[in-house]
Amino acid sequence: MTLRVKCAVRWIAVIASIFVMSLQIAVASPPATELKVPVEYYKLPNGLRVVLSQDHTAPTVCVAVYYRIGFRVEPKDRTGFAHLFEHMMFQGSQNLGKMEFIKLVQQNGGILNGSTRFDFTNYFEILPSNKLETALWAEADRMGGLAVTEDNLKNQQGVVGNEVKVNVINRPYGGFPWLDMPQYANTNWYNAHNFYGDLKDIEAATLTDVQSFFKTYYAPNNAALAIVGDFDPVQTRQMVEKYFGGLKSSQLPATPDLTEPKQEKEKRATKVDALAKRPALAIAYQMPQRNSPEYYAMGLIDQILIEGDDSLEYQELVQKRGMTAAVNGGINYLGNMFNYNGPMLFMADLTHDPATSPDAIIKAWDDPIEGLRTKPVDKEALDRARVKLRSSLYDSMGAVGGFGLADLLASFALFDDNPARINTLVSEFDKVTPALIQKTAQEYLRPEDRTVLALETKSAEAPTAPAKN
Amino acid sequence: MNRELNMKTILGDFVTAAAVFALSAISCFAQEKQTPPVGGPPKPFNVPAHESYALPNGMKVTLVPYGNLPKVTLSLVVRTGNLNEPADMPGLADLVGKLMKEGTTSKSSKQVAEDAARMGGAISITVGPDESAVDTDVLSEFGPRAATLLADVAEHPLFPESELPRLKNDAFRQLTIAKSVPQSMALERFRKILYGDHPYGTVFPTPESINKTSVADIKKYYDGNFGAARAHLYVAGRFNSAEMKKAIASGFGGWTKGPAALINQPKVEPKHILDVTERPGAAQSTLLVGMPVPGPTSPDAIPLAVTNALLGGSFGSRITSNIREQKGYTYSPRSEISRRYHDAYWAESADVTTQFTGPSLKEIFGEIERLSKEAPTDAELKGIQSYLSGLFVIQNSSRSALINQLRYVDFQGLGEEYLKTYVQKVNAVTPTDVQKQTAEYIRPDQMTIVVIGDKSKISEQLAPFTPGAKP
Numbered sequence: 001m002t003l004r005v006k007c008a009v010r011w012i013a014v015i016a017s018i019f020v021m022s023l024q025i026a027v028a029s030p031p032a033t034e035l036k037v038p039v040e041y042y043k044l045p046n047g048l049r050v051v052l053s054q055d056h057t058a059p060t061v062c063v064a065v066y067y068r069i070g071f072r073v074e075p076k077d078r079t080g081f082a083h084l085f086e087h088m089m090f091q092g093s094q095n096l097g098k099m100e101f102i103k104l105v106q107q108n109g110g111i112l113n114g115s116t117r118f119d120f121t122n123y124f125e126i127l128p129s130n131k132l133e134t135a136l137w138a139e140a141d142r143m144g145g146l147a148v149t150e151d152n153l154k155n156q157q158g159v160v161g162n163e164v165k166v167n168v169i170n171r172p173y174g175g176f177p178w179l180d181m182p183q184y185a186n187t188n189w190y191n192a193h194n195f196y197g198d199l200k201d202i203e204a205a206t207l208t209d210v211q212s213f214f215k216t217y218y219a220p221n222n223a224a225l226a227i228v229g230d231f232d233p234v235q236t237r238q239m240v241e242k243y244f245g246g247l248k249s250s251q252l253p254a255t256p257d258l259t260e261p262k263q264e265k266e267k268r269a270t271k272v273d274a275l276a277k278r279p280a281l282a283i284a285y286q287m288p289q290r291n292s293p294e295y296y297a298m299g300l301i302d303q304i305l306i307e308g309d310d311s312l313e314y315q316e317l318v319q320k321r322g323m324t325a326a327v328n329g330g331i332n333y334l335g336n337m338f339n340y341n342g343p344m345l346f347m348a349d350l351t352h353d354p355a356t357s358p359d360a361i362i363k364a365w366d367d368p369i370e371g372l373r374t375k376p377v378d379k380e381a382l383d384r385a386r387v388k389l390r391s392s393l394y395d396s397m398g399a400v401g402g403f404g405l406a407d408l409l410a411s412f413a414l415f416d417d418n419p420a421r422i423n424t425l426v427s428e429f430d431k432v433t434p435a436l437i438q439k440t441a442q443e444y445l446r447p448e449d450r451t452v453l454a455l456e457t458k459s460a461e462a463p464t465a466p467a468k469n
Numbered sequence: 470m471n472r473e474l475n476m477k478t479i480l481g482d483f484v485t486a487a488a489v490f491a492l493s494a495i496s497c498f499a500q501e502k503q504t505p506p507v508g509g510p511p512k513p514f515n516v517p518a519h520e521s522y523a524l525p526n527g528m529k530v531t532l533v534p535y536g537n538l539p540k541v542t543l544s545l546v547v548r549t550g551n552l553n554e555p556a557d558m559p560g561l562a563d564l565v566g567k568l569m570k571e572g573t574t575s576k577s578s579k580q581v582a583e584d585a586a587r588m589g590g591a592i593s594i595t596v597g598p599d600e601s602a603v604d605t606d607v608l609s610e611f612g613p614r615a616a617t618l619l620a621d622v623a624e625h626p627l628f629p630e631s632e633l634p635r636l637k638n639d640a641f642r643q644l645t646i647a648k649s650v651p652q653s654m655a656l657e658r659f660r661k662i663l664y665g666d667h668p669y670g671t672v673f674p675t676p677e678s679i680n681k682t683s684v685a686d687i688k689k690y691y692d693g694n695f696g697a698a699r700a701h702l703y704v705a706g707r708f709n710s711a712e713m714k715k716a717i718a719s720g721f722g723g724w725t726k727g728p729a730a731l732i733n734q735p736k737v738e739p740k741h742i743l744d745v746t747e748r749p750g751a752a753q754s755t756l757l758v759g760m761p762v763p764g765p766t767s768p769d770a771i772p773l774a775v776t777n778a779l780l781g782g783s784f785g786s787r788i789t790s791n792i793r794e795q796k797g798y799t800y801s802p803r804s805e806i807s808r809r810y811h812d813a814y815w816a817e818s819a820d821v822t823t824q825f826t827g828p829s830l831k832e833i834f835g836e837i838e839r840l841s842k843e844a845p846t847d848a849e850l851k852g853i854q855s856y857l858s859g860l861f862v863i864q865n866s867s868r869s870a871l872i873n874q875l876r877y878v879d880f881q882g883l884g885e886e887y888l889k890t891y892v893q894k895v896n897a898v899t900p901t902d903v904q905k906q907t908a909e910y911i912r913p914d915q916m917t918i919v920v921i922g923d924k925s926k927i928s929e930q931l932a933p934f935t936p937g938a939k940p
Binding site for chain 1: 502503505506507508509510511512513514535536537538539540570578579582583585586587588589590591592606607608634635638639642643645646648649650651750751752753755783784785790793794795796797798799800801820821822851852853855856858859860862863865866867868870
């Protein structure tokens, strides 16, 4: 990355009037550092989208392959299949047997992982930069073909079954609200089914399902390759061509209709969690269309409402009313506001005491929202939200070993065909006005647009006066 | 590309052969398979240069210019934590941390939060057994201002009486929730068995201790444990060094020295116990199995770390390959060397399918015994050494990771040499060393076995693991 840092820090005196203060901050703040991420973007003739971003800070490189197939679009009788399939991508390819991919990366000093999200499945390695070619070869090898067996599948059905148990079935608040809420808030099956999968569906998957899913979606014209870190761009282009250039593109199926119908009425639901000892509550709203002006406004509303201790809901629910210790929340619980493509929820959740009713919490929650809906946000608050957003965007980019940046670049390549938009995001948020914040809150944060999910404990005997415990 | 063809060939082979032969059928292709390219020659790596100094009051400062992103992380680490709590007040240190966030003598908590937010950050206070940290992470242009804010929060907490009842109520709720999480339940049992009445043996506060904590207790703890002599400020990222030093000097220069750090090391012996906590209907058994091992300053610390990575501490490790990738008993098994001040234990943790609780333990102990009897091959060990060498680079390649590394070295008193010689020492470990480390320190016959699960379904499976039971 190249960037210019102009470090001239001046301390400004505290000024009594809020109006004057915000004006002063705007004028007297140190000049903001500018960040320009280098982005090289091109496509191979077979359709593979390639993004290169050099950063020579450390002798490491991140190779990330993103396939445009997430858990939204999986066979209807095979819930959880996209995720089970992700596991199969580690089970053997044309030239690497079971455990060999994992060991190849590890023995070359690297770490690796894969994950399944709403609109993509990703695979990545972070390695010492001299091992870039090894990683490219290995990723191309598994893009070229799987070689998995019944035994591998059976084994991974066991592993995934245990994953669902450890993350959902056997833990209090398992799946709450990240897995639960989409099932209540959405109506289109693609957005509303159990993404982790029913255990019986996971167990029913066959090797034919695996091969057919691979053949349908795991092709270069349905993928983006992001390389971030310490590499030589000319050599890297040659290696990409050498290993990925010969892979054949495929005829991709039409994307099903993923749209969510406009919600007309508030939805309320209850989930009983036999393992939980304290109730919890989640509230979700449908997001505006991705990349619309309102979408950027919601990014800032998220900052104003629920991100950080200065946020309005933290101040209201935690600090002022003592209803909870923390308000979690954000846009896209399985990522961030940038790395998804379809319909999305803006959501918050908290745990509370049995003595506090969900209605009381919702009433308190609505106070700051009503404020945003009825009057323009003051400039100081909006400026603060912009700074927080920029800071958090840089954190997303800075995640371990270049992976954070690779994630954004690959997402923007897949969904927008434009990874360079990473350098214009800040300016999009800068365009948001107090009037747009108000309009967005009026349109998207209406009670009619939301879903409230209350998690109830099974037994009422849970002690409410712990002092006597 | 011949994906179709290749697929058919392989599919054909194992569809017609019995499952048992499928794997060998595939391995017949081994000669025809491509070998992965080895890549280029390794590039040299040095831990990013840092500057360390002390203020006249004894507070230590370490500055690490790092990276391209316009951000800077500040972490004020104070050598105090649950170790310093009176025996009847577990959790006091945590409440001190929480009340410290409730404003300073000159700023309300809301002002502090908004000040931090205006810099792109938030104040976070974390409390551990040995150390407490006051952290923030801000846009570069605000770095020096963040140091000033951090100093105010750390040195001039208001400790308002008005906020304590709310924080105590939150602490009750969080305690109740934490104690229902099986992995936390297992940790609580394991630490209690291993450390007994030493503060390391207590993972959670008690409702009684939370209830009786007063602002006076909190102030007394703060006065007795916070101060420049116990503090070390780490700054990593992009920042103007001169401005940062100036802000640090004026923010922290006046902080009272305070008392020296308390040294209170536990005397730990292995406790060979099977400890089962009932969790009716549990779909999995939560296992935590381990024993004390030599601490971070021991010459065996690095050979042990290498041994752990090979045995259970990495994706490709033996235990993980076995109980996850061969047997499918579990999703995220891992072994680790867990460390406190000059103290460590080795432990394997795994959440395993209830019906395979006994078989999982059998495989875990089987892998340990195999390694204790037979040295790994050179190739297997070399792979783990390369992994740890690469991981070391990654662990020194972000602001927070760098701070964590430096903080660990300083806390354990390992000296500057540690980071300079780590990779070399990792690569000096021999296959025989790994076998010996296992045989000497990772001993199934001395381990504490903690299980959280459904007793009605696992008692029989666990019977062979009761100390003294005949296998």
